[in-house]
Amino acid sequence: MEFKLTKEQELIQKTARDFAEKSIEPAIDRIMKEHAIPQEILDGMKELDLLCLPISDAYGGAGAGYQSYVVALEQIASVSPGVAIVISVNCFGLAALEMFGSEELKQRYMSGACRGKHIMSIAMTEPEGADPRLIKTTAVREGDEYVLNGTKRFITACGYEGPIVIFARESDTGQICGFVVEKFCEGYSISEPWEKMGLQGTPMYDVYLKDVRIPASNMLGKLNQGFRILKNSIALGKIGISSIFLGTILAAYEECLKYADERIYLGKPLTQFQYLQGDIVDIAMKYEAARWLAYRLGYLADMNEDKGTIIKDSALTKMFITNTAVDVARTAINIHGSYGLMENYKVSRIWRDTIFGPQTEGTNALLKSVVAMDILKRQK
Ligand SMILES: Cc1cc2nc3c(=O)[nH]c(=O)nc-3n(C[C@H](O)[C@H](O)[C@H](O)COP(=O)(O)OP(=O)(O)OC[C@H]3O[C@@H](n4cnc5c(N)ncnc54)[C@H](O)[C@@H]3O)c2cc1C
Structure with missing residues (x-):
């Protein structure tokens, strides 16, 4: 260690x-x-x-x-x-x-x-929800091809050229499988971008698939492996989400240190108020815990040959960090007083970004049920 x-x-x-x-x-x-x-x-x-x-x-x-x-x-x-x-x-x-x-x-x-010539996307969520059991997009086998039809919701970066992994229901087995599709091929189109309240930079759209034909060999893995592929891929995806919201905790921490040092109140910097010192220490403590949990998740992925099997650890880490990021952003706004609610203060942007964490890549409520199943199974 x-x-x-x-x-x-x-x-x-x-x-x-x-x-x-x-x-x-x-x-x-x-x-x-x-x-x-x-x-x-x-x-x-x-x-x-x-x-x-x-x-x-x-x-x-x-x-x-x-x-x-x-x-x-x-x-x-x-x-x-x-x-x-x-x-x-x-x-x-x-x-x-x-x-x-x-x-x-x-x-x-x-x-x-x-090499950055293309940007990949990955599409699971549909208008009915993000639970894979709700996937209605179909992949119908026709000779050496699959024909895909359906709608995917809230898909990040799907306006860039490049491959997108689409999870759809395979016609012969009725099971979920992942298929690689080239964005903007015939039958692929996207909606207007969703107007998000934060996380500006990488737009998110709905994806429409209308009789999209791909070679059957564009399926990931084998038939009947699809659910495992989805779960293992999501586990690695959570390393990214955990790291991003760790970054927002770091940003809030640094903003608070700077602000509390510069802001003079009743003739002295905010750093000299004991209650506020406690808030800053609280953020420092949470940052340390979140940081080592995220680094550990990276370590587990590096050490594990079957990387996608870090399902429970990635869910626990994602839940802890995204919830902590919201707590920390709230405290950071508090430290900034009313200024923290103003558009031109970075903490207000941190708040609008941070609130996305618990909702994305599986809501934290959904992840709790995933982890509960794993823990309770081991108890038996
Ligand atoms: C910025 C952003 C980027 C995104 N990018 C992508 C992307 O690239 N690809 C992609 O596929 N999706 C993407 N999504 C979609 C996102 O992953 C889902 O929206 C998210 O997982 C929540 O699913 P949902 O909206 O369907 O909520 P729902 O699944 O409809 O959940 C609704 C409510 O039910 C609760 N709930 C659901 N299941 C359970 C359960 N088992 N136990 C208890 N409560 C439960 C939820 O917590 C929530 O409160 C993105 C979303 C955002 C905001």
Whole structure:
């Protein structure tokens, strides 16, 4: 057990921080207005390999592992979680392909997404809900092809060119399977972007599939493996979400330290008020707990050959960090008094971003039921 970053991880952390401060921070107003990531930021992330840190170098990834990924994403998200999301969704899709794609699919699709030529997406949620049992999108086998029809809801980054993994019900078995589709192929279209209250930068749309034809070999894994593929992919996806909301905790912490030091009240800085010191210590304590839990999740993914099996740990980590991020953002606003509610104060943006955490990639209520099943099964 070693609780410290390697030299390489420290370098990745510093590189991500420098990039976030020098390239993303100055563009924040533009990102907020245009609801999109400027091309030069995408290009910069591409050059630094930020879009593919945990993915194996055999398929064009950086091969830096999940611990480095967590450390880097935390820093990017501390400046803009909306930008960090494009990294996490790309790595989410890439991880599903890396774990379950055939060699041919990996060769065809992974290097483009690793190199930033394409951005991957992954689509599970439908208008009825995010529970996989509610999936109605169909994949009907016709000879050597599958024909996909259905609607996917709230899909991140599906307006970028590149592959998207669509989870649909396979016609012969009635089971859920993952299929790789090229965005904007015939029959693929998207809605207007959803107008989110936060996480600006990476838009989210509905995806419409109308008689989309793909080769049967674009299915991930084998028939009857689909549910496992979905669960294991989501487990790795949660590393990204956990790291992003760890980044918002770090941002709130840093904003509070700065503000409490600068703000003079009754002739002295806020840092000298004991009650407020307690609030800051509370944030520091929560940041430490969240940080080590997230780093540990990266470690578990790196150490585990069957990476997707970290299902319980990823759910626990995601729940703890996203709930903690909301608590911390609330305390941070409190420390800022009424200023914290003003648009031009960063903590108000942190609040609007943070509130997304418990709702995304499986609501925390749903995850509790997943973990409960696992824990109670082991008790027997
Ligand atoms: C910014 C953002 C990006 C997203 N990106 C993507 C994406 O790229 N791909 C994708 O597929 N989806 C994406 N989503 C969708 C997101 O993952 C789902 O919306 C989320 O998991 C919640 O599902 P839902 O909206 O269907 O809520 P529902 O599943 O409809 O839940 C409704 C309510 O029921 C509760 N509930 C549901 N199941 C249970 C249970 N078993 N036990 C107790 N309570 C339960 C929930 O907690 C909630 O209160 C994104 C959403 C957002 C906000």
